[in-house]
Amino acid sequence: MDDFENNTTVFSALRSLNNFISLEGVSGPPTPGSSRSALQIQYQQRVQMEEQAGQIHSKSQLLQVEREKMQMELSHKRARIELEKAANTNARNYEREADRNRELLTRIKQYQERETEAENKLKEQMEMNKSYKKSMETMSKKLQEKESKLAEANETITVLKGKISELQWSKMNQEMQMTSQDSQKQELMEQLDVQHKKWQEACQQIQMLQANQSHLAEYEQKIKDLEQKLSQQEHDALIVKNMKTELARLPKMERELRQLKEENAYFREMKENNGLLKEEVEGLQRKLERYEKVQAQLAAVELENEKLLGKLKSWEKVDQSTGLNIRTPDDLSRQIVALQQRELVLKEQNSTITSSARILEKARVQLQEDIIRIQSQLLEEKKKREQHEALVRRLQKRVLLLTKERDGMRAILESYDSELTPSEHSPQLNRRMREAEDMVQKLHAHNTELEAQLSQVLEEVGNHKQRAEMEHSVINFPFFSRQKIEELEAERSKLEEQNRSLEMKLEKLTVQGDYDPSKTKVLHFSMNPASLAMQQRKEEHQQLQEAYERLKETVRVLEGGGSIPENLEGLGSLQSSQEIAELKKQVESAELKNQRLKEVFQTKIQEFRKVCYTLTGYQIDITTENQYRLTSIYAEHQGDCLLFKASSSSSRKMQLLENEFSRTIRELIELHLLRQDSIPAFLSALTLDLFSRQTIA
Amino acid sequence: MAKQVGREQQGITLRGSAEIVAEFFSYGINSILYQRGIYPPETFTRVQKYGLTLLITTDPELKNYLNNVVEQMKEWLYKCIVQRLVVVISSIENNEVLERWQFDIECDKTAKDENEPREKSQKVIQDEIRSVIRQITATVTFLPLLETACAFDLLIYTDKDLAVPEKWEESGPQFIANSEEVRLRSFTTTIHKVNSTVAYKIPSH
Numbered sequence: 001m002d003d004f005e006n007n008t009t010v011f012s013a014l015r016s017l018n019n020f021i022s023l024e025g026v027s028g029p030p031t032p033g034s035s036r037s038a039l040q041i042q043y044q045q046r047v048q049m050e051e052q053a054g055q056i057h058s059k060s061q062l063l064q065v066e067r068e069k070m071q072m073e074l075s076h077k078r079a080r081i082e083l084e085k086a087a088n089t090n091a092r093n094y095e096r097e098a099d100r101n102r103e104l105l106t107r108i109k110q111y112q113e114r115e116t117e118a119e120n121k122l123k124e125q126m127e128m129n130k131s132y133k134k135s136m137e138t139m140s141k142k143l144q145e146k147e148s149k150l151a152e153a154n155e156t157i158t159v160l161k162g163k164i165s166e167l168q169w170s171k172m173n174q175e176m177q178m179t180s181q182d183s184q185k186q187e188l189m190e191q192l193d194v195q196h197k198k199w200q201e202a203c204q205q206i207q208m209l210q211a212n213q214s215h216l217a218e219y220e221q222k223i224k225d226l227e228q229k230l231s232q233q234e235h236d237a238l239i240v241k242n243m244k245t246e247l248a249r250l251p252k253m254e255r256e257l258r259q260l261k262e263e264n265a266y267f268r269e270m271k272e273n274n275g276l277l278k279e280e281v282e283g284l285q286r287k288l289e290r291y292e293k294v295q296a297q298l299a300a301v302e303l304e305n306e307k308l309l310g311k312l313k314s315w316e317k318v319d320q321s322t323g324l325n326i327r328t329p330d331d332l333s334r335q336i337v338a339l340q341q342r343e344l345v346l347k348e349q350n351s352t353i354t355s356s357a358r359i360l361e362k363a364r365v366q367l368q369e370d371i372i373r374i375q376s377q378l379l380e381e382k383k384k385r386e387q388h389e390a391l392v393r394r395l396q397k398r399v400l401l402l403t404k405e406r407d408g409m410r411a412i413l414e415s416y417d418s419e420l421t422p423s424e425h426s427p428q429l430n431r432r433m434r435e436a437e438d439m440v441q442k443l444h445a446h447n448t449e450l451e452a453q454l455s456q457v458l459e460e461v462g463n464h465k466q467r468a469e470m471e472h473s474v475i476n477f478p479f480f481s482r483q484k485i486e487e488l489e490a491e492r493s494k495l496e497e498q499n500r501s502l503e504m505k506l507e508k509l510t511v512q513g514d515y516d517p518s519k520t521k522v523l524h525f526s527m528n529p530a531s532l533a534m535q536q537r538k539e540e541h542q543q544l545q546e547a548y549e550r551l552k553e554t555v556r557v558l559e560g561g562g563s564i565p566e567n568l569e570g571l572g573s574l575q576s577s578q579e580i581a582e583l584k585k586q587v588e589s590a591e592l593k594n595q596r597l598k599e600v601f602q603t604k605i606q607e608f609r610k611v612c613y614t615l616t617g618y619q620i621d622i623t624t625e626n627q628y629r630l631t632s633i634y635a636e637h638q639g640d641c642l643l644f645k646a647s648s649s650s651s652r653k654m655q656l657l658e659n660e661f662s663r664t665i666r667e668l669i670e671l672h673l674l675r676q677d678s679i680p681a682f683l684s685a686l687t688l689d690l691f692s693r694q695t696i697a
Numbered sequence: 698m699a700k701q702v703g704r705e706q707q708g709i710t711l712r713g714s715a716e717i718v719a720e721f722f723s724y725g726i727n728s729i730l731y732q733r734g735i736y737p738p739e740t741f742t743r744v745q746k747y748g749l750t751l752l753i754t755t756d757p758e759l760k761n762y763l764n765n766v767v768e769q770m771k772e773w774l775y776k777c778i779v780q781r782l783v784v785v786i787s788s789i790e791n792n793e794v795l796e797r798w799q800f801d802i803e804c805d806k807t808a809k810d811e812n813e814p815r816e817k818s819q820k821v822i823q824d825e826i827r828s829v830i831r832q833i834t835a836t837v838t839f840l841p842l843l844e845t846a847c848a849f850d851l852l853i854y855t856d857k858d859l860a861v862p863e864k865w866e867e868s869g870p871q872f873i874a875n876s877e878e879v880r881l882r883s884f885t886t887t888i889h890k891v892n893s894t895v896a897y898k899i900p901s902h
Binding site: 344508510511512513514515518519520521522523524525526527528529530531532533534537 | 759762765766780781783785787789790792797799801846848849850851852853854855856857859861864865866867868869870871872873876878880894896
């Protein structure tokens with residue numbers, strides 16, 4: 001773009017220059033004077049224009065140069081790029097060449113290696129060649145040998161060929177022989193055929209002969225059979241004769257057979273009867289066994305009863321012997337319970353007594369301790385008394401000394417008094433005297449006091465002594481301390497032992513469940529299972545007792561003999577009420593069944609009678625035992641009836657009893673009953689007769 | 698029971714102790730009745746207690762009776778006036794006492810006035826109770842066989858000054874005439890100590 005602009009500027013400059021030149025030509029020579037200045041101006045203008053043009057030209061040249069420079073740079077750049085490209089390609093070519101070179105070098109090396117290998121191979125080949133040559137030589141030697149052998153072989157071949165020809169000759173001869181032999185064989189074969197045919201003929205003849213022989217044998221056999229048949233027929237004739245005689249006997253035999261059959265039937269019946277009888281016998285035997293058992297049981301029951309009676313007697317005896325109110329085991333148990341209770345009470349008493357004994361023991365020990373204490377007090381008191389006595393003695397001595405002193409003092413005072421004038425010293429002396437007397441009095445008072453104390457102490461000691469003695473006397477122990485101590489020691493050890501044993505017992509008792517009744521009481525639930533169980537048992541026992549009583553009663557009655565209804569009731573009552581109820585129920589149901597059956601029978605009988613009446617035309621009633629009354633449906637009168645009587649219940653023979661109606665039908669009776677002996681025929685005839693009479697009527 | 702669990706951190710109070718001991722008696726008596734065959738085994742059912750499988754009765758009458766006694770026991774334990782509980786097993790036939798299961802109770806009466814609970818963990822007590830019940834179960838191996846039908850009674854030894862409640866009455870101690878005794882383990886809640894002993898009749902043959 002810059003180039004174009006630059007180009008345009010150049011063109012515009014050229015045009016302006018051309019314009020300028022054309023202007024100069026048109027104006028020609030300007031007028032001098034005025035035109036001078038104008039020329040000058042023009043000249044100046046031209047100069048200016050030229051300068052401008054020169055500037056523009058330079059400028060354009062500069063621009064051109066610059067453009068050229070740019071182009072140069074561009075071309076330079078292009079050249080450089082091209083150079084770089086060339087360099088790159090060269091470098092690549094170089095690399096390729098180098099690679100190729102390397103490859104070539106490696107190839108060369110490979111070729112060299114191959115060459116060496118080939119050389120080696122060549123050497124080997126040469127060696128091989130040598131060896132081959134050697135082998136060739138040996139081979140040729142061998143070949144020569146073989147050739148010689150071959151020659152030998154050829155010789156042998158010729159020899160063999162000769163032999164072959166000889167053999168061929170012999171073969172030819174043999175073939176010749178063979179042909180001759182074949183011809184011989186053919187001849188022989190023909191001969192054989194002829195012979196064969198002959199043999200076949202002979203065979204046929206033999207067969208014919210054999211057939212004839214067999215026919216002969218058959219005929220002989222037939223003859224024999226016929227002979228046998230003949231003899232058999234003779235036999236048969238004999239048998240027939242016998243049979244005829246036997247046939248004459250046959251009717252007799254048949255009769256016998258019939259008899260035998262009858263007998264047989266009779267025996268069969270007998271056998272059945274026998275079986276029934278046997279069963280009956282078995283039943284009876286079983287019954288017998290049962291009765292025997294019952295008898296044995298009866299004996300056992302009797303024995304038991306005796307035992308029980310014995311026991312009862314013994315109980316009664318016990319009652320008599322002990323004098324206690326024991327009649328029954330119940331009483332005894334009550335007695336035992338009472339005794340146990342008494343034992344318990346005694347035990348309780350025992351325990352209270354032992355506890356009181358223990359308390360007494362304790363009191364005794366306390367008393368002993370008191371005694372020891374009192375003795376020690378006594379000893380102390382004694383010591384005190386001795387001290388007091390010593391004190392008293394000392395005081396008495398002092399009193400003596402004091403009295404002596406006083407006496408001395410008095411003597412001195414008296415001497416003073418005697419020496420001094422009473423007037424001067426008497427008040428003084430008197431005072432002293434008084435003082436001294438006071439002192440003495442005080443001393444006396446003191447002395448008495450002490451004496452009183454002493455006496456008191458003595459008294460006390462006496463009291464103690466008395467008390468101690470009293471106590472000693474109470475416990476009956478001598479006052480001799482050592483002995484007493486020993487005794488006490490012994491007592492103590494004994495007591496200790498006792499105590500230990502008692503403790504042991506106590507522990508054992510506590511383990512067994514003992515307790516101190518003074519501190520403890522034992523409670524239990526009043527409705528506890530044990531007491532309930534006991535109560536139940538008691539009730540059961542009572543029931544059993546009652547049952548036993550009843551049984552005893554029945555046994556007594558049984559022993560008395562005879563079975564009284566009361567007995568049976570007793571026995572019945574022994575059975576449980578449940579059983580009775582069941583039995584009653586059974587009876588009731590049985591009765592009900594019976595009644596129903598009766599009803600059914602009655603209806604059925606009624607039905608049966610009606611049916612009989614309509615079917616046979618006779619109503620049959622039983623008047624008395626074994627006597628039957630028949631009334632016909634067609635009877636003319638109501639009273640017309642026939643009376644039959646069975647001779648006995650088991651047999652079926654019936655007898656017609658005579659009555660008014662029977663007398664009217666004599667003919668029928670004579671015909672049917674007396675002659676034909678058939679009651680049904682008689683009855684039928686009667687029915688027909690009556691029926692015909694009614695229809696006629 | 699829930700109360701006791703709540704108190705577990707605090708320790709054992711008199712009421713809690715009474716409940717624990719009464720509960721022990723309930724299970725112990727049930728175990729004895731089962732082990733000694735006083736009631737048929739099919740009337741018992743299994744429960745888990747003290748980490749053991751114990752059997753308790755389902756007989757309604759027996760249950761009622763045991764509940765009555767155990768409730769009364771609880772009250773007396775709380776008042777600390779009960780000294781002993783005895784399970785007496787006697788023959789129904791002749792009322793002879795064959796076995797006595799004796800539980801001596803030592804009450805610490807000072808606990809009545811104390812307000813502070815004692816320090817002893819529930820678990821330790823339960824372990825002790827468990828070993829007692831195990832021993833009860835194990836005694837079956839040496840106790841003589843109960844050959845006759847038997848019934849049982851519960852005797853309670855109380856202080857003398859106690860007023861006898863309704864439905865209760867005084868009883869004899871029901872000794873065994875010729876007995877052998879075996880001491881069992883004991884346990885304590887620090888307020889109540891329970892020593893167990895079983896005495897049984899020496900077999901005559």
